[in-house]
Amino acid sequence: MNNSKPIAIIKTGSTYPHISNHYGDFEQWISHGLGTAAPVWVVDVPEGDAMPEASDLAGVVITGSHAMVTDQADWMNTLIHWCYRTIHQHPALPVLGLCFGHQLLAQALGGEVADNPMGIEVGTVPLRLTQAGHQDALLSAIENHPWAQVVHTQSVLTPPPGAAVLASNVHDACQAFRYGDCVWGVQFHPEFSADVMRAYLQALSGESLTQQQVDTYLQEVRECEDASSILSSFARLILPQVA
Numbered sequence: 201m202n203n204s205k206p207i208a209i210i211k212t213g214s215t216y217p218h219i220s221n222h223y224g225d226f227e228q229w230i231s232h233g234l235g236t237a238a239p240v241w242v243v244d245v246p247e248g249d250a251m252p253e254a255s256d257l258a259g260v261v262i263t264g265s266h267a268m269v270t271d272q273a274d275w276m277n278t279l280i281h282w283c284y285r286t287i288h289q290h291p292a293l294p295v296l297g298l299c300f301g302h303q304l305l306a307q308a309l310g311g312e313v314a315d316n317p318m319g320i321e322v323g324t325v326p327l328r329l330t331q332a333g334h335q336d337a338l339l340s341a342i343e344n345h346p347w348a349q350v351v352h353t354q355s356v357l358t359p360p361p362g363a364a365v366l367a368s369n370v371h372d373a374c375q376a377f378r379y380g381d382c383v384w385g386v387q388f389h390p391e392f393s394a395d396v397m398r399a400y401l402q403a404l405s406g407e408s409l410t411q412q413q414v415d416t417y418l419q420e421v422r423e424c425e426d427a428s429s430i431l432s433s434f435a436r437l438i439l440p441q442v443a
Contacts, residue, residue, distance in 0.1 A: 205258035206241040207234060207438060210279065212300055213246060213265030219399045226263040229391035230298070233431030234261070238439050245275050254286040259294040259438040261431075262301025264389060268354055269303045269313045276304065283308040287383055294382040296338075296434050299352055302376075302385030309360035309379055316355040320408050321371045323417035324397060324424060325350050327388070333366035337437065338384055339376055341429050342367075348375075348388035348427040349397045353408070355387065382437070390430040394423045 209227045214220060223229075227242045234240065241257075243249045246267075254260075262283075269276065283305060287295060297305040303313045327346040333339040342348070346367070356374040359365055367376040367386075376386040392400075398421055405414045 204239070205256060206239040207259040207261060207435065208252055208257050209240050209242045210260060210262040210301070211242055211244040211246075212263050212276075212279070212304070213267050215396075216399075216403050219396065219403065223393075223396055223399065226391065229393075229396070230261055230263060230431060233391050233428055234435040235432050235439075238435045245279050246273075248275075251278065251282045254290045254293055257293065259434065260286070260296070261434070262295070262297040262304060264299035264301065267300065269300065269307050270315075270354065280304060280308040287379070291380055292382065294434065294437055295384070296430075297385040298391065299350075299387060299389055302387050303354060303356055305379070305383065305385045306356040306360055306363075306374075306377070309363065309383075311356050311360040311363070312358035313354055314357050315353060316357075316372065318371050320351075320353045321355075322351045322404065322409070323401065324348070324394075324421045325369060325371070325388075327367045327369050327375050329367050330365055332364040332378070333376065336364075336366050336378060338430050338433050339366040339378075339386075341433055342424075342426040345424070345426040347422065347424045348386075348390070349392035349394075349421075349424055350388045351397075351400050351404075352387060356385070384434075386430065388427060390424075390427050392424075393428075394421050397421050
């Protein structure tokens, strides 16, 4: 593979302004996780950036968002069609969707995304790897420390036909999936540090969570280095000599 090609970070939204002012935004966290030697190209889809040609890319990471896949905004439909076309016309191109990106990939590939009947899932949570997850090139990294940062109200209720479910927990039957050989979706946020997770919990106080809930969830927050390593592992699949 031509390693001068960039990894496209498909930006589908931004964090809260007070969080980005202090910690940066999704694309900075993802770029850091991929590794400084991995060239990146940020494509801000809601802001109208043109979708790249898949042949110009070494890989794709789709960010999280405060938007909902079920909103069916025009930019989402554009991205869904691009994902479907890219995945089927370029099956060797590695693609990784995070949270909203995970859900959008599932929708593009024929899965079902909707509000989770159990409501919001937020904080540092345990995961269970499936047999396929234990053998997966990315998800096997967390098998000894299966914890991850999450914040979402919608979920992949039905994975895409033919996809392998890689991880689940009591809240979500599909916390991660792989489609084909090199398309992954993860409901959690490997790009979140513990500090960012704490900032999100505080931001949700009085909005989606009571302060008592926030205080309880804050006690469970920890760094999830194994989950975070999924980004560098993804980069190594694409740029083995520099990631």
